Amino acid sequence: xxMRRGVLLALGLAGTMVTAACGGGGGTGTSGGARDTGxxxxxxxxxxxxSEDEKAQLxxxxxxxxxxxxxxxxxxxxxxxxxxxxKLQTEFxxxxxxCVVSMQSLRLSAYADLLEPLDGKADAQGFAPAALQALKLGxxxxxxxxxxxxxxxxxxxxxxxxxxxxxxKSGWTVADxxxxxxxxxxxxxxxxxxxxxxxxxxxxxxxxxxxxxxTSDVKLQFDSRPMVDALTWYAGLATAKAALVxxxxxDVGWGETQFVNGNAMMAVDGSWNxxxxxxxxxxxxxxxxxxxxxxxxxxxxxxxxxxxxxGCPYPAEAAKAVSVLTGADAQAYLAGQxxxxxxxxxxxxxxxxxxxxxxxxxxxAVRGAIASVKDGLAGGVPLFTTKNWDSVGKLMAQxxxxxxxxxxxxxxxxxxxxxxxxxxx
Amino acid sequence: xxxxxxxxxxxxxSALGFVTPSVxxxxxxxxxxxxxxxxxxxxxxxxxxxxxxxxxxxFRYLLGEDPDxxxxxxxxxxxxxxxVPLNILLALGLAFWIHRSxxxxxxRVLFFVPAITPMVAxxxxxxxxxxxxxxxxxxxxxxxxxxxxxxAMSVWQGFGYNMIVFSAAVNEMSPSVLEAASLxxxxxxxxxxxxxxxxxxxxxxxxxxMTMINALQVFTQPYILTAGGPGNxxxxxxMNVYQAGFESRDLGLAAAGAWLLFAIILGVTAVQFVGQKRxxxxxx
Numbered sequence: 001x002x003m004r005r006g007v008l009l010a011l012g013l014a015g016t017m018v019t020a021a022c023g024g025g026g027g028t029g030t031s032g033g034a035r036d037t038g039x040x041x042x043x044x045x046x047x048x049x050x051s052e053d054e055k056a057q058l059x060x061x062x063x064x065x066x067x068x069x070x071x072x073x074x075x076x077x078x079x080x081x082x083x084x085x086x087k088l089q090t091e092f093x094x095x096x097x098x099c100v101v102s103m104q105s106l107r108l109s110a111y112a113d114l115l116e117p118l119d120g121k122a123d124a125q126g127f128a129p130a131a132l133q134a135l136k137l138g139x140x141x142x143x144x145x146x147x148x149x150x151x152x153x154x155x156x157x158x159x160x161x162x163x164x165x166x167x168x169k170s171g172w173t174v175a176d177x178x179x180x181x182x183x184x185x186x187x188x189x190x191x192x193x194x195x196x197x198x199x200x201x202x203x204x205x206x207x208x209x210x211x212x213x214x215t216s217d218v219k220l221q222f223d224s225r226p227m228v229d230a231l232t233w234y235a236g237l238a239t240a241k242a243a244l245v246x247x248x249x250x251d252v253g254w255g256e257t258q259f260v261n262g263n264a265m266m267a268v269d270g271s272w273n274x275x276x277x278x279x280x281x282x283x284x285x286x287x288x289x290x291x292x293x294x295x296x297x298x299x300x301x302x303x304x305x306x307x308x309x310x311g312c313p314y315p316a317e318a319a320k321a322v323s324v325l326t327g328a329d330a331q332a333y334l335a336g337q338x339x340x341x342x343x344x345x346x347x348x349x350x351x352x353x354x355x356x357x358x359x360x361x362x363x364x365a366v367r368g369a370i371a372s373v374k375d376g377l378a379g380g381v382p383l384f385t386t387k388n389w390d391s392v393g394k395l396m397a398q399x400x401x402x403x404x405x406x407x408x409x410x411x412x413x414x415x416x417x418x419x420x421x422x423x424x425x
Numbered sequence: 426x427x428x429x430x431x432x433x434x435x436x437x438x439s440a441l442g443f444v445t446p447s448v449x450x451x452x453x454x455x456x457x458x459x460x461x462x463x464x465x466x467x468x469x470x471x472x473x474x475x476x477x478x479x480x481x482x483x484f485r486y487l488l489g490e491d492p493d494x495x496x497x498x499x500x501x502x503x504x505x506x507x508x509v510p511l512n513i514l515l516a517l518g519l520a521f522w523i524h525r526s527x528x529x530x531x532x533r534v535l536f537f538v539p540a541i542t543p544m545v546a547x548x549x550x551x552x553x554x555x556x557x558x559x560x561x562x563x564x565x566x567x568x569x570x571x572x573x574x575x576x577a578m579s580v581w582q583g584f585g586y587n588m589i590v591f592s593a594a595v596n597e598m599s600p601s602v603l604e605a606a607s608l609x610x611x612x613x614x615x616x617x618x619x620x621x622x623x624x625x626x627x628x629x630x631x632x633x634x635m636t637m638i639n640a641l642q643v644f645t646q647p648y649i650l651t652a653g654g655p656g657n658x659x660x661x662x663x664m665n666v667y668q669a670g671f672e673s674r675d676l677g678l679a680a681a682g683a684w685l686l687f688a689i690i691l692g693v694t695a696v697q698f699v700g701q702k703r704x705x706x707x708x709x
Contacts, residue, residue: 086671093472110674114473247556248565249654390672398654405562407655416656420492424673 032099033314041317042073044098045306045325046088049078057337064333065324072317074100074325085390092309099312100321103143105134105303106198109218110387115142116308121319126328131343134303134382143307144326145343146334149270150376151203151299152369153177153291154256154277157284159184159265168266168288170297170375174208174233177266177291181242184265192243193255193264194234196400198393199383200255200268203300205230206381208293218384220392220425222418223411231403231410238404245404249397270302271341271373275355278362285362287369289376299376300383303343341373386425395420462680470677472670483681494682496657497665498689500572504661505640507576508583512636513629516584520591521621533592540585548649551578555650565651568658575647575659582646583639587632594628595621626705634697641690662686 032044045062049055055078062074077098079087085107091097092114103111117140118124124132124141131145153168160167165180181191195201205211211226221227237243244264246254259267260281268290269277277285289297306325308318324330331342335350338358342348348370355366386392395417402408408416466483470476487494523532539547555565555574564570598621606620622629644663647653653660653668666686670679 089472089671089674110473245562245566247563248552248571248651250552250649250652388673391668394652394668394672397652398656398660401566402568402655405566405655407562407568416492424675 031096032309032312033318035314040071040073041314042075043100043312043314043318043321044077045074045100045102045321046077046079046084046091046098047102048081048084050080054078054339057334057339060333061325061330064327064330065321068324068327069317069320072321074321095311097309097311099309099314099318100325101143101307101309103135103305103307105301105305105382106385106389108135108137108142109385110389112137112142114310116310116312116315116319117141118144118308118319118322121316122323123327126344126346127326128343128345128348128377130301130377130380130382131303131305134301135305135307137384143305144322145303145305146326146331147272147304147340148343148377149199149272149302149341150373150380151199151268151270151290152274152372152376153288154259154267154269154273155286155288156184156259156262156265156281157286157365159189159283160286167286168291170289170372172288172291172297174291174293178237178242181237181266182240185242189262190242190244190258190264191266192237193258193267194238194243194245194404195255195268196246196249196397196404197252198385198389198396199270199300199302201234201396201400202383203290203298204234204268206300207290207298208233210293210295210298212381214384214386218386220386220418220421222414222421227414228411231400231414235400235403235410239406246401249401252397271369271376274366274369274373275338275358278355278359278365285365287365287372289372289379296379297375298379298381301377301380302383304340305343386421388421388424391424392417392421462683465677465680466684468677470675470680472674472676476677479677483678484685486678487682487685491665493657493660493668494662494665497660497662500658500660501641501643501662503572504576504579504643505637507573508579508640508643509633509636511576511580512584512587513633515580516587516632517591517629519584519588520595521617523588523592524595529592533589536588537585539582540589544582544645545649547582548578548646551581552650566655568655571651571655571659572647575643575650578650579640579643579646583636587636590628590632591625594625598624623704623706627707630697630701630705634694637693637697638690641686641693662689 033041035041047058049058055076058076058078062076065072065074084102088097088101097114101111101115103115119141122144124144127145128148131148132141134148135141135143135145155168157167160180163183165183168177168180184191202213205227208230209226211224211230213220213222213227215221238245244254244258255264255267256269256273256277258264259269260277262281262283274287290299291297306322308315308322312318326343328344328346331344331347332350334340335342335347336354338351338354340351342351352366352370355370356363359366399408399413399416403410403413467478467480468476469479469482519532519536523529526532552565555563558564564574602624603620606616611620642663643661644667647659647661648664648667651659653664662682663686666679666682669675669682
C-alpha cells in the first residue's frame with residue numbers, strides 16, 4: 001500500500017461526493033411510512049405545534065387513528081409554526097417527506113404538485129363548504145380541513161363607551177368605521193391598528209370595494225384599479241392620523257398586538273385569536289364582522305388541514321388516517337380543547353361552549369364573536385394564493401409600510417409588488 | 426526528479442489515523458457543499474421540482490434583472506463602511522480607557538455581555554427600544570434612518586469582542602518599549618500613533634479582518650429589526666441569498682448569490698492581507 005496521502009484524500013472526497021449525491025435525490029422518493037412484519041403500517045405525520053399542550057392534543061388525535069384502524073399507527077413529528085414550512089419543503093426536496101402532511105390554505109398552491117388528490121378516497125361529508133373549498137385547487141381536494149378561519153373586527157368596548165361612539169355591529173359600514181377610528185384617536189391612542197399581513201390587510205381591501213390581489217385563475221393583479229383605490233383608502237387612515245402605522249417591516253402582527261396592548265381601539269384579526277384576545281386584553285373586547293363596503297361585509301377565509309404526500313408508500317392507509325384526523329370525533333375533541341373554529345358544522349357549537357366556559361363573564365362577547373364568524377363565512381371567499389406567496393408577503397411588508405408612512409404612492413408600491421413577484425408566480 | 430520512497434513508519438500511519446476524521450469532516454461538511462454550490466449556481470434548481478442546466482443565467486439575472494441584488498450589495502457595503510470603523514474605534518478607545526481603570530475586569534465583563542447574548546434576543550430588545558422611541562414614522566420605518574438604526578444596534582452588539590482582543594493586546598505592550606518612548610519624550614497622541622498602535626497592530630489587523638468578514642455577512646440584525654424594509658432600504662446580500670433560497674425556493678439562484686458574496690469577501694480580505702505588510706508589525 002504505497003498510496004500517497006493526496007490520492008487517499010481525493011478518493012475519500014470522491015467517495016463522499018458520490019454518497020451524498022445519491023442521498024440527495026429529488027422529491028420522488030418513497031418515504032414517510034413503513035410496514036412491520038405484523039402488517040401494521042406506521043405513517044409519519046408532520047404538524048406545527050407551539051407548546052407541549054398542543055403536542056399532547058395532536059398525540060391524542062394520532063391515537064384516535066389507531067383506535068379506529070388498529071393496523072395503522074401515526075408517528076407525530078412537530079415543528080414550531082414559523083419553521084414548519086421551511087422544514088417541510090426541505091424534507092420534500094430531500095425525499096424525506098412525511099406521509100400525512102399538514103397544510104394551510106394560503107400555502108396550498110406551492111405544494112399542489114406534491115399532494116395526492118383525496119377526492120373519493122377520504123370522507124368529505126359534514127364539512128363547511130367554504131373549508132373544503134379553501135383546500136381545493138384546480139378542482140382537486142388536496143387536503144381535508146380541521147379548522148376554518150375568517151377575519152373579524154376586534155374592538156375595545158370600553159373605549160367606545162367612553163367616547164360615546166356606537167359600537168360596531170353587523171351592517172356597520174366603512175364610513176361608520178372611518179368615523180369611529182377618527183373619534184377614537186385621542187391622547188396618543190389610535191382608532192385602528194394597521195397591518196400589512198395578507199389576511200388582515202387584504203380582507204379590509206376586499207370588503208372596501210371587492211378588490212382582489214389574485215385573479216380567479218390564480219394570477220397576481222396587485223396593480224389593478226380596485227386594488228389601488230382600496231389601498232389608497234386604507235392608507236388614508238394613517239395620513240388622517242386615525243391609525244397606528246407598523247414600526248417596521250418586521251412587525252407582521254402589528255395591528256392585533258397594538259390592539260391587545262390598548263394602543264389601538266380597533267384591529268382586524270382572525271377568528272383563531274378570539275379566546276386569547278379575551279384572556280390577554282385588560283379591557284372588554286367586542287367582535288363584529290368587517291365593516292361593509294360597496295358590496296357588503298366581506299372577508300377572506302383560510303383553512304388548515306391534512307393531506308397525503310405523493311410518493312407515500314401507503315396512500316390508502318394515509319387517506320384513512322386523514323379521515324380520522326379530520327373526523328367528527330377528532331373535531332369534537334379539538335373544539336373541546338379550544339384549539340380553533342372547527343371546519344365541521346356540527347362541532348362549531350362545541351367550540352363556542354368551550355370559549356364561554358373558559359371565560360363565563362365574557363359569554364356575550366364570545367357569542368357575538370361566533371355570530372360574527374358565521375356572518376363572515378356567509379360573505380367569505382377563500383384567499384387563493386400563488387406559488388410564490390412567501391415572496392409576495394415579504395414584498396407587502398416592505399412596500400405597504402412605505403405607503404402608510406407617505407413615502408410612496410399606493411399605485412407605485414402596488415406596481416412594485418406586482419412587478420417583483422411576477423417571476424415565479 | 427525521482428525521490429526514494431521512504432518506508433512508512435508507524436508514526437506516519439498514526440498521523441494519518443488522527444488526521445482522517447477531520448479531513449473527512451472537512452470534505453463532507455465544507456469542501457463538498459462548497460463544490461456543490463458551484464455546480465448548483467449553474468442550474469435552475471428549484472427546491473421542489475426538476476432542475477435544468479442554465480449556464481451563467483443565474484449570475485446574469487442577479488447582476489442585471491434582479492431588482493434587489495445590486496441594492497443589497499450597496500446596502501451591505503454601506504453597512505460595512507459604517508460598522509467596521511465605528512466598531513474598531515469604540516473598542517479601541519474603551520480598551521485603552523479600561524487599561525487604566527481600577528475596575529478593569531468589571532468593565533470587560535460588562536462590555537462583553539452583548540457579544541455573548543444571542544443576537545436574536547438583542548435585536549428583539551432593540552426593536553422594542555426603537556418602537557418605544559416613537560416618532561412618525563419610526564426610525565425603522567423611515568428609509569433614511571433604518572440602515573443607520575441597524576448599524577447602531579450592530580455596533581453595540583459587536584464591539585465587546587474586539588474590545589477584549591484589544592484589551593489583551595494593550596496589556597501585553599512591552600513596558601520597556603513604552604519606557605524608552607517616554608524617555609525620548611513621546612507623549613499623548615504621538616505616543617499613541619507612533620508607539621502604542623504599532624505595538625498592537627497584529628491585534629488591530631486581526632480584528633479589522635474578522636469584523637469586515639462578519640459585516641459583509643450581516644443578516645440577523647436587519648432580518649429581525651426591519652425585514653429588509655422599508656422598501657429594500659435594509660436588504661443585505663445574505664438576506665438576498667436567504668430570500669432566493671427559502672422564500673423563492675430557487676436554490677440555484679441562492680448558490681449564485683452566495684458565490685458572488687464569497688468572491689467579494691475573498692477579494693476584500695486579500696486586499697487587507699496585501700495591505701497589512703505596510704502597517705502590521707510582528708515582533709520577531
